[in-house]
Amino acid sequence: MTPRTPPQPPSRGRDPRRSAASSGRVPSGRPVGKRQPPPKRASAARGTSAAKGAPSPRVAASSKAQSTGRQAGPRKPRNTAPARRPAARRGPARPPKPPGNPRRRMRGLTVATLFVFSIFAAQLLRIQGFDSSAVAAEALEQRTEKVQIPALRGKILSSDGVVLASSRARETVVADPTAVCTYQQKDKKACSPATSAAAVDLAATALSPLLGRSVDDLRSKLGGAGRYQVLDRKVSPLTWRKIAKLGIPGIYKDSAEAVPERVYPQGPNSASLVGFVTNDGAAGGGLESMMDEALKGTPGHSIFEKAPNGSKIPGGRQGGVAAVDGGDVTLTVNSNIQWYAQNAIAQQMAKMGGQSGTAVVMNARTSEILALASYPTYDPNDIGRAKGSLVNKALNDVFEPGSTAKVMTVAAALEDKRVTPDQPVVIPNRMKRFDVSFKDSHDHPTLHRTVAGALAESSNIGTILIGETLEPKRLEEYYRKFGLGSKSGMGFPGESAGLLAPSEKWSGTQRSTVMFGQGLSVTAIQAASVFQTIANGGMRMTPSLIQGTKDAHGTLTKAPRKPGTRVISEATATQVNAMLEGAVSREGTAPQAQIPGYRVAGKTGTADFYDPSLGRYSGMTASFIGYAPADDPEIVVAVIIQRPNASIYGGTVSGPVFHDVMTYALQELKIPPTGTTKAPIQISVTPQEAASDPDTLRDRPRSRGK
Structure with missing residues (x-):
């Protein structure tokens, strides 16, 4: 075992790492190829740095001293405690983040700025280049006022x-109260509670x-x-x-x-x-x-x-x-005749009382309306306070015509050659049809009249006997040819077509009542049109109100005229005309309608008035319709008064209005008297004449349902 060499101070002249590398030795306890962190302090107890570990940082300084020939003496280590082994590291240390590059940041900011400006430039190019017209038009529209x-x-x-x-x-x-409150005040911009x-x-x-x-x-x-x-x-x-x-x-x-x-x-x-x-x-x-x-x-x-x-x-x-x-x-209406008719009907309404009244004045040849008066009326200049009826009753209201409808029944029988004007008619005081006993306007003994006389005296029973010479279907056809059951053709708003049921739906008693004007309804214009047809020789003309129109450039356009419709022959119309003159005679029902110097033809009418507001009959309808001059008709006048109080008869209530309006119209239009005298007509016959004539119309026993 090699004895342990005491530690020596590191040599100042060389790097222990290099020495170890050059000698081929690797410090013990350190794996090859792995970099180890240097110890914090050199240990004095250890051997040479080349043998036992990395030198102290001071080694570099001592090596410099050796190179100059200085001998470094031994140094006492600051800490004699054994060197601590560095702590094991869990992984490689993350390198510190390098400081940012100013040039790179500048380039990024420049690119972003250029991108934003490019968007603005593209939008500007679109507005001023491609969409300039549309944008300019929109801006102009916003600041343009249209009045x-x-x-x-x-x-x-x-x-x-x-x-x-x-x-x-x-x-x-118009007023703006938030601005009015500054009127004649010092502060013109805002309202002040003290001065408002x-x-x-x-x-x-x-x-x-x-x-x-x-x-x-x-x-x-x-x-x-x-x-x-x-x-x-x-x-x-x-x-x-x-x-x-x-x-x-x-x-x-x-x-x-x-x-x-x-x-x-x-x-x-x-x-x-x-x-x-x-x-x-x-x-x-x-x-x-x-x-x-x-x-x-x-x-x-x-x-x-x-x-x-x-x-x-x-x-x-x-x-x-x-x-x-x-x-x-431009209308066909004459302003003076319109004014007179309106006032005449108003005065008679005030005198006789009643619910409503109408007066129609018509050209007998052309059917042009010369006046269309309706009462009650209103002031169109102050429509908010109108209390009267806002409709024209001559065209909107319907009523049962009563005896004025007898003209159609007699004309139909004459046209079909079923009767003649002087044919005898025996008129009893009462005559039963089905379960109804019919009578005239007043009681009387059995009368012996002609067909002309039955019409002149307005006999209900006589008219039934004349009408029964025709089948109900044939009678209906004539009524419709006279204009009943359909509008007049003028196009007036709210006009009624009247009420005329098909003949196959007529009840047993209705077959008789329609002959003298009950069980059907007409307007005043329809009733006037019937007499216009008779006055015009049997030719019915469509009533008209419009003469022509003139546009803003002054171009005049005349209203088209519709062709007439032949209802009865001229010969039949002449016969009926003579009978209607008899109604205005002293023997007739309306002597009040006579006009001195003129020949007048006409017919009275009295019928029950059906009040739709009550849902029942209430009061009467009094009417008179006629024309003049009878031998050369020019003007037709129809006067209808609903529910009069003073009297109920057409001759008494409506006849005077007819007289006044017709007289004024003849003078206004400068129509002179014809100067002719009417031909006499036979009104009555003797009982012997009636008994001896095989064609005499009389009541014959009839089975139920016939």
Whole structure:
């Protein structure tokens, strides 16, 4: 065993690691190829550094001394304790993170900045290059204001040129209470609770005489909540200019709300015929609705660029489309006749009482409407307070015609050669059909009349005997040819077609009642059209209200005329005409309808009135329909009064109105008397003549159901 050499101080002249390597020896206890950490301190008890371990850091310094020839003496070690073996390491130590490279960070920041700027550049290229037109258009649209320009409705004129309806421009004045409260105050930007009330009072006092409203009413509006208070919708342009001169903050006109005002110079006289327009400019009935497409025109608009504060930009985009006003409509109605008829029916209603009344004046040859009066009426200039009926009763209301329908029954029997005007008719006081006993308007002994006499005296029983010469189906065909059961063809809004059931659905008693005008319903225009057919030689013409239209450029278009329909022959019409003259004679039911100097033909009517609101019959319908001159008819007048109180008979209630309206119409249209005298007609026969004539119409026993 080799004796242990005491430790020697390391040599200053050489590196123990190199010495060991050069001699081929490896320090004991250290594996080859593995780097070991150097000990913290050199141990004095150990041998040479080359033999037992790595030298102290001071070895390098001592080696320098050796190289200079100095002899390093022995040094006392600072710590004589045995050197501690280094702790075992769990793994290789992580190398320390090298400090960042400034150039690398600069390059990254530059790339990121260039990327962001490239996005901005691409977006700018898209906006100004590819999408420049679209973006510019969108921006222009955002700062462009578009204001609607309403079109004025066309005029409605009578045939003699009188304006029945027209339009005029009106402005809607609006207040912003949050701005009005600064009126004539020191602080013009905001409201002050101490001065707002005074400002509102000053503004209300200034606006009151211009708007025609009380100060208290305006004060509640100007000091109200919100920022939009409508003060008036019907301010004239002149009045608006006066309001604008006051300089009241927050008072402006709302062009979007501007609606032209509709004016009706004739007021209630033609209201139910002309109709009305609502506050928003929509047609509300009558001719306003019927001719709306021709009257309403085409609205326009104005466009301009506006600044953020709403003001117009000078030199900016401006333009628009001009509004095209509606066309004018000329009626067949004569304004003077319309005025007279409306007042005549109103006066008679006040005298006789009643629920409603109508008066129709018609051209006998063309069926053009000369007047269409309806009572009660209303004022279309103040539609909000209308209390009367808003419909035209001559076209909308239906009623049982009563004896005026007997004209059709007699005309049908004459046309089919079933009877002749002077054929005898035996009329008992009562006549039973099925389970009903029929009678005339008054009790009487058995009468001996002719067919003409039965019509002139308006006998129900005589008419039944005449009508029974025809089959029910044939009678229905004539009624429909006269216009019953269908609309007149004028196109008037709300017009009724009347009520006429098919003959196969008529009950046993209805087969008799329809012959004298009960069990069916008509409108006043339908009833007048029956007499127009007789007056026109048996040719029925479609009633018309429109003479023509004139567009905004002044082009006149005449209304088309429909061809007439032959109902009965001219010979039959002449025979019926003579019978109707007898009804107006002293022997007839309406001597009140006679007009001195003129030959008049007509027929009275009295029927039970069915009240739909009650669901039962209540009151009577009194009517008179006729025409003149009877030998050369020009004018047809129909007067119908519902539920009169003073009397129930058509001759007494409606006959005087017919007389007055017909007289005025003849004078207005300058129709002279013909100067001819009517041919005498035979009204009655003797009992012997009736008994000896085999064609005499009389009541014969009938089995039930026939």
